[in-house]
Amino acid sequence: MKSNVLLVDDDPFTRKLFENLFRPGGQIDLVCVASVAQARQAFGLGDFHLVILDQRLPDGNGLDLFAEMRQQRPQQTALMVTGHAEVRDAMRAVRDGLFDYLTKPFDNLEALEATVAKALEMDRAYREIADLKQTLAAQAGDPIIISRSVAMERLLVQMRQAAPLDTTVLIEGESGTGKEVIAKSLHALSPRSSGPMKVLNCGALSESLMEAALFGYEKGSFTGAAKTTAGYFEEADNGTIVLDEIADMSPKMQVSLLRVLQEGTFVRLGSTVQRPSSFRLICATNKPLDQEVAAGRFRADLYYRINVVPLHVPPLRERREDIVPLCLFFLDHFNRKFNKQAGPLQADTLALLENAPWAGNVRELKHTMERAVVVNSGGPIASADLGVHSAAGAAAVAAGSAVPNQLLPYRQARLQFEQAYFSSLMQAAGGNVSEASRISGVARQNIYGHLERAQVVSKS
Numbered sequence: 001m002k003s004n005v006l007l008v009d010d011d012p013f014t015r016k017l018f019e020n021l022f023r024p025g026g027q028i029d030l031v032c033v034a035s036v037a038q039a040r041q042a043f044g045l046g047d048f049h050l051v052i053l054d055q056r057l058p059d060g061n062g063l064d065l066f067a068e069m070r071q072q073r074p075q076q077t078a079l080m081v082t083g084h085a086e087v088r089d090a091m092r093a094v095r096d097g098l099f100d101y102l103t104k105p106f107d108n109l110e111a112l113e114a115t116v117a118k119a120l121e122m123d124r125a126y127r128e129i130a131d132l133k134q135t136l137a138a139q140a141g142d143p144i145i146i147s148r149s150v151a152m153e154r155l156l157v158q159m160r161q162a163a164p165l166d167t168t169v170l171i172e173g174e175s176g177t178g179k180e181v182i183a184k185s186l187h188a189l190s191p192r193s194s195g196p197m198k199v200l201n202c203g204a205l206s207e208s209l210m211e212a213a214l215f216g217y218e219k220g221s222f223t224g225a226a227k228t229t230a231g232y233f234e235e236a237d238n239g240t241i242v243l244d245e246i247a248d249m250s251p252k253m254q255v256s257l258l259r260v261l262q263e264g265t266f267v268r269l270g271s272t273v274q275r276p277s278s279f280r281l282i283c284a285t286n287k288p289l290d291q292e293v294a295a296g297r298f299r300a301d302l303y304y305r306i307n308v309v310p311l312h313v314p315p316l317r318e319r320r321e322d323i324v325p326l327c328l329f330f331l332d333h334f335n336r337k338f339n340k341q342a343g344p345l346q347a348d349t350l351a352l353l354e355n356a357p358w359a360g361n362v363r364e365l366k367h368t369m370e371r372a373v374v375v376n377s378g379g380p381i382a383s384a385d386l387g388v389h390s391a392a393g394a395a396a397v398a399a400g401s402a403v404p405n406q407l408l409p410y411r412q413a414r415l416q417f418e419q420a421y422f423s424s425l426m427q428a429a430g431g432n433v434s435e436a437s438r439i440s441g442v443a444r445q446n447i448y449g450h451l452e453r454a455q456v457v458s459k460s
C-alpha cells in the first residue's frame with residue numbers, strides 16, 4: 001500500500017532532497033507545499049500518513065501548524081525538520097506528540113529514511129488499531145489477537161484451518177505468548193462456539209481436585225462431597241475443554257484422560273454409570289511435550305492422542321514487528337479502562353520497547369503498558385515512564401556491578417563500562433546513530449568518538 005506524505009517546507013533544497021528520496025513509482029506519494037496556508041488547504045483535503053514540517057515558514061511557524069493539525073486529527077503522525085539552533089523547540093514538540101525531528105543539514109540519508117519509515121510504521125499501527133476497534137464493535141466478545149509479524153500470521157492461518165475441524169489441538173509456547181487467546185479463538189471459530197468452553201489449569205490443582213473437577217462426583221463419594229456435582233466432561237458436552245499446562249498432569253490423571261478420549265464416555269466419582277460426552281479437547285503447554293515424553297514424565301500414547309494438530313506460538317523476541325501494534329493496542333485498552341489520555345509513545349520509548357528482551361512475552365508487555373498508563377498524567381509517554389530494562393540499561397548495570405568485586409584502575413573500568421554500554425546502545429538503536437544519540441542523550445557528533453574509543457567501531 002502506498003503512503004501519502006505531506007512536506008511543508010519553503011526551502012527548495014529540502015524539497016528536492018525529499019523528491020529524490022521518494023521518487024515517483026515508489027511506495028510514497030509526496031505532496032510538497034511551501035507555506036502554512038497551502039499546508040492547511042492540503043491537509044483539509046487529503047489523508048496523510050505522515051506530515052513533515054519545517055519549523056520556520058514564510059507565513060507562520062511549523063510547531064503551531066502541527067498543533068492545529070493535531071486538533072483536527074489527534075493521531076496525526078508528524079516529523080519536524082529543524083536546524084541546530086531550534087532543536088530545543090523540536091524536543092519540546094516531541095513531548096507534545098510530535099513523533100520525532102530531523103536535523104538539518106541531512107548528512108545521513110540512511111538515518112533520515114529510517115526515521116521516516118519508523119514514523120510511517122507508527123501511523124500504520126494507529127490505523128490498524130482504529131480498524132480493529134470497528135471490527136470489534138461488530139463482533140463483541142470474540143478474543144482479540146494482534147498480529148503483524150509473518151510468524152504470527154502463519155500461526156493464525158493454521159489456527160483458522162484447525163478451528164472448524166473437530167480435532168484435538170496442542171498449543172505450545174513460552175509463558176505469556178498468548179496460548180490462551182489462541183485457544184479461545186479456536187473455540188470461537190468452531191461449530192461448537194455456541195457451546196460452553198471450560199479451562200482447567202493442570203498445574204494449579206492437586207490430583208484429587210483435578211479428578212473431581214473433570215469427572216464430577218456423586219454426593220458422599222468422598223469427604224466434603226456434599227452434593228452431586230457435574231464435572232467439566234459433562235458440562236462441556238458439545239463444547240470445548242482447554243487443559244492448560246498439560247505437562248503437569250499426574251500420571252494417574254493421564255491414564256484417566258486417555259481412557260475418556262478413547263471411549264468417549266466417563267464415570268462420575270462414586271458412580272458406575274457410563275455417561276457419554278462430546279467435547280473438543282485443546283491442550284496448552286509451555287514445556288516442550290516431546291521432551292517430557294522423552295524424559296518419561298508424559299505418556300507417549302496420550303501425547304500422540306493430543307498432538308493431532310500442533311500449534312506453536314513464537315516468543316515475542318522472535319516477532320518484534322508485533323511489538324508496536326501490541327503497545328498501541330494496550331495503550332488504547334488501558335486508556336479506556338482507566339479513563340486516561342496517555343500517549344502517544346515517543347520515538348525513543350518505542351525504540352526501548354522494541355528492543356527489550358520480553359522474557360515474559362506479551363503478558364509482560366501488557367503489564368508494562370498498564371503501568372505506563374497508570375503513572376502517566378496525560379501526555380506523551382517517555383522512556384523513563386516505562387520501567388523497562390533495555391539491553392543498554394542492563395549492560396550498564398552489569399558493567400557497574402563489576403566494580404565492587406574487583407577494583408580496576410579507573411581508565412580500565414571506564415573502558416569496560418563504555419564497551420558494554422555503547423555496544424548495547426547501538427544494538428538498542430538498531431545501528432542508527434541519531435537514535436543512539438537520543439536514547440543516550442550523548443550529542444550525535446560525539447557518538448562516533450565514543451564508539452571508537454570503546455572499540456565498538458574501528459577507525460576507518
Ligand SMILES: Nc1ncnc2c1ncn2[C@@H]1O[C@H](COP(=O)(O)OP(=O)(O)OP(=O)(O)O)[C@@H](O)[C@H]1O
Pocket residue numbers: 144145146147173174175176177178179180181182244286362363366
Ligand atoms: N496477540 C495478542 N493480541 C492481544 N493480546 C494478547 C496477544 N497475545 C497475548 N495477549 C494477552 O496477553 C496476556 C497473556 O496471554 P495468555 O494468557 O494467552 O498467555 P499464555 O501463553 O496462555 O501464558 P501462560 O503460559 O503463562 O498461561 C493475556 O492478557 C492476553 O490477552
Ligand SMILES: [Mg+2]
Pocket residue numbers: 179180244284
Ligand atoms: Mg495460559
